[in-house]
Amino acid sequence: MDAAEVEFLAEKELVTIIPNFSLDKIYLIGGDLGPFNPGLPVEVPLWLAINLKQRQKCRLLPPEWMDEKLEKMRDHERKEETFTPMPSPYYMELTKLLLNHASDNIPKADEIRTLVKDMWDTRIAKLRVSADSFVRQQEAHAKLDNLTLMEINTSGTFLTQALNHMYKLRTNLQPLESTQSQDF
Numbered sequence: 001m002d003a004a005e006v007e008f009l010a011e012k013e014l015v016t017i018i019p020n021f022s023l024d025k026i027y028l029i030g031g032d033l034g035p036f037n038p039g040l041p042v043e044v045p046l047w048l049a050i051n052l053k054q055r056q057k058c059r060l061l062p063p064e065w066m067d068e069k070l071e072k073m074r075d076h077e078r079k080e081e082t083f084t085p086m087p088s089p090y091y092m093e094l095t096k097l098l099l100n101h102a103s104d105n106i107p108k109a110d111e112i113r114t115l116v117k118d119m120w121d122t123r124i125a126k127l128r129v130s131a132d133s134f135v136r137q138q139e140a141h142a143k144l145d146n147l148t149l150m151e152i153n154t155s156g157t158f159l160t161q162a163l164n165h166m167y168k169l170r171t172n173l174q175p176l177e178s179t180q181s182q183d184f
Contacts, residue, residue, distance in 0.1 A: 006150045010093035011047040017058040046094065050101045060102040063087070063094065067107075070115040077122050083146040092120055092150050123147075127155050135162060 018041055025034035026048075033044050041061065044052075052058040065073075065087030077084050088094055095116045103109040127147070134142050 001149075001153055003150065003153060006090075006153050007093045007097070009149065010090035010097070011045060011050075013046050013088065013090055013094060014043045015046050015049045015063065015094075015098075016041045016043050016061040017049050017052060018061065019052070019058045021057050046097060050097060053102050053105075060098065060105045062098065062106045062112075065091075066095070066098075066112055070112060070119070074115050074119045074122070077119050081126075083123060083126060083144065085146045086119075086148055089148050090150070091148065092116065123151055124154065127151060131155060131159050131162075135166060138166075 018039060019036040020038050021036060022038060023034060023036040025032045026036075030045075033048070034042065036042055049058065049060055053060055069087070073084070073087065095112065098106060099109055099113055106112065127144075130142070130144060
């Protein structure tokens with residue numbers, strides 16, 4: 001899975017919009033959405049919210065975690081050795097998409113971008129340290145809680161390739177058991 005596929009999955013997350021149009025329902029394969037009344041909040045998938053925003057049919061409301069709580073989450077993430085739970089399994093993708101398409105609807109957008117980037121950098125650094133420790137100790141398996149799909153995706157390819165190379169090196173260094181020396 002690549003980053004675009006993870007972003008595609010994130011677009012299914014529900015966000016709240018304030019429509020400026022009236023419509024009874026939108027009929028979709030995944031279920032009906034609506035009713036849409038001007039000024040009344042309604043939850044829709046992120047992909048639809050972005051589409052409506054681009055057509056100037058709504059105003060997006062930032063998720064409830066996208067405020068001053070982010071600073072506390074970042075500080076908590078920095079203090080803990082393990083990965084802390086994130087406010088959303090797609091926090092990075094949601095932030096990127098919302099700030100790219102609706103930054104005018106999000107108070108303190110630049111500050112939020114910086115805080116989320118700081119959390120991302122901290123978590124990726126922890127992931128690198130964990131992977132390094134895992135490889136150095138020649139472990140067979142590891143358990144990492146509270147990672148998001150994008151974080152796993154970021155390090156997954158590198159880690160599997162590194163483990164594959166280590167396996168090949170280990171098998172080449174071990175003496176072959178099937179060969180026997182013969183004395184003549």
